[in-house]
Amino acid sequence: MSKKILIGVMLFMPFLGMAQTDIDAIMMEKNAFCVGPGYSYSSWKNYWEGRLKRDNENLGTVSTQMFNVMGTYGVTKRLNLLFNVPYVKTKASAGTLHEQKGIQDLSLFVKYVPLRKKVGNGILTLFTIGGLSTPLTNYVADYLPLSIGMRSTNLLARGMADYQVNNFFVTGSATYVFRSNIKIDRTAYYTTEMHLSNEVDMPDMTTFNLRAGYRTYHLIAEAIINKMTTLGGFDMTRNNMPFPSNRMNATTAGINIKYTPAFFPRLSLVAGGSYVIDGRNFKIDGVEVLVPRNVGQALTIDGALFYVLDFSRKSKKDTNNNQTK
Amino acid sequence: MKKIFFAVPIVVAAAVIIIVACSKTVNGRTDDLAALSPSAIDINAGDWKPVLLAAPTDIVVPAPAATNTPDYIAQINEIKSWQQSITQEEKEIVKYWSAGAILRWNEILRTLVAKHNLPPYQNDDGTYPFPSANNPLAYPQFPFANPPYAARAYAYVSAAQYDALVAAWYYKRLYNRKAPYNVDSSINALIPKSDLPSYPSEDAVVEGAAVETMKLLFPGDQDFIQQKAEEHKRARIISGANVRSDIEAGEALCKAVAQKFVTRARGDRAGAAIGNQAAWTKLETDAIAKGETPWYSLEVPRRPPMLPLFGVVKAFLFDSLTAISLRPGPPPPTASSKMKEETDEVYNYIKDDTREHYRIVHFWADGVGTYAPPGHWDAIAAEDFVKQNYSEVRWARNMALLNMALMDAGIVCWDTKYFYFNPRPTQMNPAIKTLTGIPNFPSYISGHSTFSGAAATVLAHIVPENADKYQAMAQEASLSRILAGIHYRSDCSVGLQVGQNVGNYAVQRAMADGAE
Numbered sequence: 001m002s003k004k005i006l007i008g009v010m011l012f013m014p015f016l017g018m019a020q021t022d023i024d025a026i027m028m029e030k031n032a033f034c035v036g037p038g039y040s041y042s043s044w045k046n047y048w049e050g051r052l053k054r055d056n057e058n059l060g061t062v063s064t065q066m067f068n069v070m071g072t073y074g075v076t077k078r079l080n081l082l083f084n085v086p087y088v089k090t091k092a093s094a095g096t097l098h099e100q101k102g103i104q105d106l107s108l109f110v111k112y113v114p115l116r117k118k119v120g121n122g123i124l125t126l127f128t129i130g131g132l133s134t135p136l137t138n139y140v141a142d143y144l145p146l147s148i149g150m151r152s153t154n155l156l157a158r159g160m161a162d163y164q165v166n167n168f169f170v171t172g173s174a175t176y177v178f179r180s181n182i183k184i185d186r187t188a189y190y191t192t193e194m195h196l197s198n199e200v201d202m203p204d205m206t207t208f209n210l211r212a213g214y215r216t217y218h219l220i221a222e223a224i225i226n227k228m229t230t231l232g233g234f235d236m237t238r239n240n241m242p243f244p245s246n247r248m249n250a251t252t253a254g255i256n257i258k259y260t261p262a263f264f265p266r267l268s269l270v271a272g273g274s275y276v277i278d279g280r281n282f283k284i285d286g287v288e289v290l291v292p293r294n295v296g297q298a299l300t301i302d303g304a305l306f307y308v309l310d311f312s313r314k315s316k317k318d319t320n321n322n323q324t325k
Numbered sequence: 326m327k328k329i330f331f332a333v334p335i336v337v338a339a340a341v342i343i344i345v346a347c348s349k350t351v352n353g354r355t356d357d358l359a360a361l362s363p364s365a366i367d368i369n370a371g372d373w374k375p376v377l378l379a380a381p382t383d384i385v386v387p388a389p390a391a392t393n394t395p396d397y398i399a400q401i402n403e404i405k406s407w408q409q410s411i412t413q414e415e416k417e418i419v420k421y422w423s424a425g426a427i428l429r430w431n432e433i434l435r436t437l438v439a440k441h442n443l444p445p446y447q448n449d450d451g452t453y454p455f456p457s458a459n460n461p462l463a464y465p466q467f468p469f470a471n472p473p474y475a476a477r478a479y480a481y482v483s484a485a486q487y488d489a490l491v492a493a494w495y496y497k498r499l500y501n502r503k504a505p506y507n508v509d510s511s512i513n514a515l516i517p518k519s520d521l522p523s524y525p526s527e528d529a530v531v532e533g534a535a536v537e538t539m540k541l542l543f544p545g546d547q548d549f550i551q552q553k554a555e556e557h558k559r560a561r562i563i564s565g566a567n568v569r570s571d572i573e574a575g576e577a578l579c580k581a582v583a584q585k586f587v588t589r590a591r592g593d594r595a596g597a598a599i600g601n602q603a604a605w606t607k608l609e610t611d612a613i614a615k616g617e618t619p620w621y622s623l624e625v626p627r628r629p630p631m632l633p634l635f636g637v638v639k640a641f642l643f644d645s646l647t648a649i650s651l652r653p654g655p656p657p658p659t660a661s662s663k664m665k666e667e668t669d670e671v672y673n674y675i676k677d678d679t680r681e682h683y684r685i686v687h688f689w690a691d692g693v694g695t696y697a698p699p700g701h702w703d704a705i706a707a708e709d710f711v712k713q714n715y716s717e718v719r720w721a722r723n724m725a726l727l728n729m730a731l732m733d734a735g736i737v738c739w740d741t742k743y744f745y746f747n748p749r750p751t752q753m754n755p756a757i758k759t760l761t762g763i764p765n766f767p768s769y770i771s772g773h774s775t776f777s778g779a780a781a782t783v784l785a786h787i788v789p790e791n792a793d794k795y796q797a798m799a800q801e802a803s804l805s806r807i808l809a810g811i812h813y814r815s816d817c818s819v820g821l822q823v824g825q826n827v828g829n830y831a832v833q834r835a836m837a838d839g840a841e
Contacts, residue, residue: 057625096623096751098678098758098810140683181349185687188704190439190694194432196353196704238464239446240694241762 021070022082022109022129023209025162025171026220028074031312035071038270038304042066044296047145050235051293060094062145062296070304078116082109085136088148097146100139104149107133109156122165127173131156142184142200144242145296151244152179152202169222170212177205182244191234191245200245203232211256217265220258224274227251236294246294251277254300268306275299354708355432360423362517363716367840370718371495374838375488376641376725377585381495384581386574389500389524392508400568401509407563408513415563416515422560423516426531427486427720428707433553434482434535435696435703437543441470442694444628444765451626455599461545468542472764472772473635473735475697477595478542480641480725480732485534485586487725489579490718493530496578497522506565515564526567527717529575532557537583541590593639598632605629612746618659620748620767631766636740641729642830651737651826653819656747656769664753667813671750672757675810682808683760689773689805690761698773698802699731702780705798709788722840727783730831734779734824735772741823742767750810759810770820771812774803778824779831786832799824 028034043063046055068086075081089101108131115126134153141151160173179202188196206229213222233247254274261267276297371381378384390396407415422429445454445465454465461467468474502524506514521527536554543550561567567575608630612619622628640648657663674682691698706727710720747769751757764772781799785792803821806812835841 094625096757096759096763096810098675098760138680140680140687142687143683181351185684186690186695187354187688188435188439188696188701190436190696194353194436194439194696195351196355196432197351199351201349201351237443237694240443 021084022107022111022131023158023160023173023175024211025125025127025160025164025169027077027111027113028072028080028308029312030074030076031310032074033071033309033311034073034268034306035069035309036268036304036306038066038068038070038302040064040066040068040300040302042298042300044276044298047296048292048294049238049240052238053292053297056095058095059092059097059145062090062092064298065089068304078113080111082111083107090146090148092146097143100143100146100148102139102148103137104139105133105135107131119163120165122163125162125164127158127160127162129156129158129160129173129175131158140185141182141244142186142189144244144246147244150179150202151182154179164215167214167216168212169215170210172211173207173209175207175209177207179204184244189243191243200243202245203230203247205230218260218262220256222256224254224256225252226254226274230293233294242294248295249293250295251292253277266308266310268308270304270306271302273299273301355424355428355711358424358428358711360420360516361425361428361717362714363519363521363719364714365716365719366519366521367494367716367718368498368521369494370491370716370722370840371498373491373494373718373722373840374834375491376484376729377589378488378492378582381492384492384578386492386496386500386525386578389502389570389574392502397508397568397570400570401505401512403569404505404512404562404565407559408515408565411563415559418556418560419515419564422528422557423564425711425720426528426557426717427724428711429557430482430486430531430535431479431703431707431724433550434479434539435700437539437546437549438470438475438478438700439694439696440546441466441468441543442475442692442697443469444471444693445469447626447628453626453628458544461543466545470697471631472691472697472699472776473598473632473638473739474595476699476728476732476735476776477590477593477638479699479703479728481542481586481590482535482538483721483725483728484641485538485579485583486531487718487721488586489530489534489582490527490721492578492582493525493527493575494718496525496574497527500524502571504566505568512565514566516566521716523567524571525574525578526561526571527575528561528567529558529572530579531717531721533576533579534583534586537580538586538590541587589639595635595638598635598638600629600633602629604633608633608743608746616658616660617746618748618753620746621752622765623749623751623763624765628765630743631764632739633743633766636736636743638736640733640736642733642827642834648733648737648740651823652741652744653770653823656745656813656815656819659748659753664813667815668750668753668757670814671807671810671812672754674808675757675760678760685801685805686760686809689802690809691773692762692764698776699728699735699780702727702731702776702784705795706780706784706787709784709791713788719840722838723787726787726831726835727780729834730779730783730828731776733830734775734827737823737827738770738772738775738820739766741770742772745769747816750813757810761809761811763811768812769816770823771803771806771816772820773806774799774812774817774820775824775827777802778821779828780824782825782828783831783835786835 045061066086066088070084072082084107086104088104091099110130112128135151139148155178158175162171182200208227211222211224229249230247233245252274256272259269456465456467458467501522504523506512532554558572609619691701747767749768777799781795784795803817
């Protein structure tokens with residue numbers, strides 16, 4: 001998910017829901033390896049130039065397709081390792097800009113459960129997650145909004161808490177993303193001042209994610225709200241092109257469903273959708289809240305299929321219990 | 326319990342991350358330059374040939390007060406009191422400006438071009454607004470610093486600075502007032518010492534000429550410009566390079582010189598270069614009458630062509646008849662098999678959009694929000710000139726030669742573009758998707774090629790040891806437009822040649838201006 005969030009920022013599209021990821025409260029059992037392909041389609045016509053919402057007849061609708069392979073391995077039931085590799089393709093329906101495509105960034109995550117205990121009528125689980133993403137190819141970052149990524153190497157630290165009562169749960173997480181500087185093909189660029197350099201300081205980001213819904217072994221149905229904020233960066237000026245170090249903020253709402261059939265429990269099907277909320281700008285004591293900025297108002301749908309391979313000797317027992325409830 | 330150890334690497338990683346994240350500062354290539362220490366003071370530069378002035382004596386600079394007068398001693402004490410309480414910030418200002426006045430003001434000008442190089446957003450009815458010099462802060466802000474506007478701005482600022490410095494050098498030699506640190510040995514020279522007389526101040530001349538010409542060129546940015554100007558003058562006093570009367574005499578001199586350039590600029594026909602609906606329509610009907618497919622804007626809604634009458638702007642290096650004589654012959658007819666062949670070549674390039682193609686295209690794109698191709702060549706020149714340790718007057722002379730050539734290349738290029746009004750490759754074949762934005766003006770001849778041909782020719786003369794490098798850069802800049810899918814090969818090859826022809830006029834001038 002956080003990978004998706006990053007891609008969303010990069011491409012003017014939001015994050016979307018996906019289970020069995022670094023941002024949900026699901027863990028794989030020891031020695032189980034869950035892997036599968038995913039696909040998502042995202043498009044937007046309107047975007048925010050700074051805070052000004054507009055369309056652009058010279059872009060039309062900008063669409064992003066992503067094909068990815070993600071996987072999770074249970075080192076123990078408290079420690080999972082995750083990876084994700086996407087292939088991304090972008091296109092504008094109008095104007096003359098050339099489409100972009102290619103393999104984007106490899107993401108790796110370590111997900112750990114330091115605490116799991118009964119609290120009240122339910123179970124509280126705490127997670128700590130560390131992540132790394134880095135470009136796998138030399139794609140072009142400075143070609144927004146059609147770049148397939150931003151090229152920064154990111155380190156991610158996340159705290160997450162999950163509380164489940166019977167079949168209902170709520171999960172909240174806070175994430176800090178450190179982003180490395182990037183190099184672009186030009187030797188100078190203007191932000192709010194001139195930079196005589198091909199290096200761009202990429203501002204760090206935070207993400208707050210809240211998801212709640214129904215969760216059983218066979219079915220998870222959840223609603224998700226995600227707020228992502230770039231800590232710094234600058235606004236696009238009027239009728240200018242976007243730039244990788246723009247201040248990109250978006251609040252997104254989505255739903256996500258995961259189904260694991262009883263007759264074939266090694267398989268999971270995931271589907272979801274999300275939309276960048278048309279937030280209004282308001283302030284609480286001078287703090288800006290819910291301000292979409294320099295991002296596209298994307299609608300995203302996605303689907304994925306996961307298959308569990310069990311490398312443990314006591315495989316039969318584990319497949320019945322491969323989720324942390 | 327041992328599981329807890331798995332959390333340790335995460336915590337450690339997080340800590341490392343925080344440390345790494347704290348050192349993300351991006352340094353510009355010219356942030357930490359050493360102070361300019363000219364290898365020659367060019368004491369006779371007052372004899373060099375100015376651009377607009379008939380002679381340095383066109384402007385009268387009064388004789389300075391003697392260095393033993395109370396007035397001068399008070400000015401020396403002003404330097405001393407600054408130096409006694411110098412702050413870190415003041416040291417940094419001194420360091421910044423000591424890299425060179427021409428260099429820094431050229432960078433400031435490039436900054437303003439990049440800030441203003443944005444095409445206006447359309448009106449609700451699909452027409453486009455134009456910026457107004459009388460109301461520069463209203464949207465769309467004045468100016469739209471597109472490539473021709475930028476070329477002209479660089480040329481006026483550079484040429485005004487050069488003429489003012491020639492006059493300043495004339496009076497420096499005439500009055501021969503020593504620099505403050507050579508008058509009073511208790512003054513610390515925070516910049517390299519020089520035997521160049523300090524009256525009138527060359528820094529004030531450069532600063533003042535920029536400020537005066539930029540009032541016309543960037544009237545909405547006076548707060549930024551004046552703040553830089555104040556800082557520059559203060560830096561010179563703090564550093565012990567100038568007393569206040571050096572600065573004041575320099576400013577008075579350059580204001581008078583700059584006025585001549587401002588007057589010229591008001592009458593150089595650039596103000597009418599936007600044209601009007603009748604002029605735009607005529608371009609189209611004329612092309613049709615010649616049996617050609619006319620250019621049309623590929624923007625939605627269709628935008629009027631960029632500065633269609635810029636081709637008649639008064640050039641610096643030649644008269645208007647010469648400008649017309651530099652116009653090349655026609656491009657292949659739009660219906661010809663040659664044109665189809667060239668269009669197919671472009672299509673084949675954009676189908677093969679390799680990463681190296683993007684590198685070349687984006688390195689040279691210099692499009693929206695940038696300092697434009699003339700600014701890119703100024704940046705290339707400036708970073709090479711830094712290594713040459715020129716005196717300020719030689720810096721100014723070389724930048725003026727370069728920028729006059731770039732402006733005049735723009736004039737001939739724009740004349741050619743609108744004389745032939747030739748469509749872009751994507752108009753001939755809409756399947757041609759481009760690796761950068763398509764500029765909103767006709768195809769033949771390529772502006773990048775013309776600018777680059779001119780710049781490389783001038784720079785090869787100024788820094789001969791880099792001639793091959795400049796030639797290769799111009800070739801790559803030219804090629805980048807074909808790889809991008811926005812120009813035909815003939816636009817680029819002819820553009821380079823036309824640029825070289827224009828550049829040669831600057832070389833002729835260079836060989837005759839007394840500086841070599």
